[in-house]
Amino acid sequence: MTRGELAKHGQVNRETIRYYERSGLLPLPARSEAGYRLFAPAAAQRIRFIKRAQAVGFSLDEIRTLLDLKFGQPATCGDVRGMVDTKLADIDAKISALQAMRAELTVLFDECPGGDRPTEECPILDSFAADAS
16 A cells, blocks of 8 residues: 555554654555555554554654564563553653642642732742742
8 A cells, every 4th residue: 555545544644654664663665666655554553553552651662662572573471561561650650740730739729819919919920930949
């Protein structure tokens, strides 16, 4: 299939296909006599793999490693599980950081009277401007 057909099957745009090729996420396809790149149906499966891995938080570098575990080097489920364990720890750390940010903003929100007061009296802005010491 052509790049356009692959993009349609993979539900991505053509530039995404080009980027995946340059990044090594998609193997370089064979060319037709006219010079068109012709992708095998497996390329669409690979794009779906990439998109699903991105949807659960893996970066393209991490996805490259996952693809290598799936299609390249001999590997085990334990190798993949280790990557997922690391990703879960990263997500948990981000959730903790977001919860801390939310708690701090909630306190600031509750301290701010809102309304027509001038910004010089805004405790939120004062908090942002205060020394951290």
